[in-house]
Amino acid sequence: EPEVTQTPSHQVTQMGQEVILRCVPISNHLYFYWYRQILGQKVEFLVSFYNNEISEKSEIFDDQFSVERPDGSNFTLKIRSTKLEDSAMYFCASGTGTPAEQYFGPGTRLTVT
Amino acid sequence: GNSVTQMEGPVTLSEEAFLTINCTYTATGYPSLFWYVQYPGEGLQLLLKATKADDKGSNKGFEATYRKETTSFHLEKGSVQVSDSAVYFCALSARRGGGNKLTFGTGTQLKVEL
Numbered sequence: 001e002p003e004v005t006q007t008p009s010h011q012v013t014q015m016g017q018e019v020i021l022r023c024v025p026i027s028n029h030l031y032f033y034w035y036r037q038i039l040g041q042k043v044e045f046l047v048s049f050y051n052n053e054i055s056e057k058s059e060i061f062d063d064q065f066s067v068e069r070p071d072g073s074n075f076t077l078k079i080r081s082t083k084l085e086d087s088a089m090y091f092c093a094s095g096t097g098t099p100a101e102q103y104f105g106p107g108t109r110l111t112v113t
Numbered sequence: 114g115n116s117v118t119q120m121e122g123p124v125t126l127s128e129e130a131f132l133t134i135n136c137t138y139t140a141t142g143y144p145s146l147f148w149y150v151q152y153p154g155e156g157l158q159l160l161l162k163a164t165k166a167d168d169k170g171s172n173k174g175f176e177a178t179y180r181k182e183t184t185s186f187h188l189e190k191g192s193v194q195v196s197d198s199a200v201y202f203c204a205l206s207a208r209r210g211g212g213n214k215l216t217f218g219t220g221t222q223l224k225v226e227l
Contacts, residue, residue: 033214033215035215042202042217042218042220043202043204045214045215048213091156093157095213097213100145100162100164100213101159101162101206102159102206102213103159104149104156104157104159106155106156107156
C-alpha cells in the first residue's frame, strides 16, 4: 500500500540554523500539506500546496518558513533560522483533494537547541 | 473559524469495555469529519471518516456518526483491546475548493488495561 515517507526521522539543530525537512507524498496525490505537533499539544496546520503554489497558510507559517516541490516526487519544508519554539514533530500529508482525507507520514522530530 | 472540541483524557478502560470519545465541532457549511489515531511513537493514521450528515464511518470495530443537529462525531467501540491504546484525534475539513486543511481537536489518550 502506498504511503507518505519523511526524512530524517529526527533532526537536531542549533538555534539560528537552517533545516530542510523532506517528504515523498503518495505518487498520484495532488495536494500536499505540512502540520506540526508540539509535544503534548494538538496537531496544527502550517501550509497546503497545490499546482506548484501555496494554496493556504496559517499564521504560524511566517517568512522563516518556505515549501518547495523541487521535482516530481519530493516536497520540502525549509525553516531558515530555527528558534527554540520550532521544536516539534513535523508531519507531511498528501491527498487527492476529493474526498478530503489526507494521509500522513511518520513525522520528523525537530529538536532546536 | 472552524474548531473541534474533544473530551479530555486520559481515558482508562479495561479490555472488552465499551468506548465513547466525544467530539463536537464548529464550522460553517458542511464539513467532512474524521477520526485519526496515533499509536505510541508513530504518525497519524486515518481511522474513519464521514462526509455528510447522518453518514456513519466505521473501521476496525470503531464507529462514528455525523450528527449535524448536535454538531457531533462521537467515536465508539463496543469492546476495546489493549492494542487500541493510542491517542485519538477528531478532525474536520471544511468543504472548499482545494487545500482542505484539517482542523484537529486536542486528542484523547486511551489506555486499555487487562
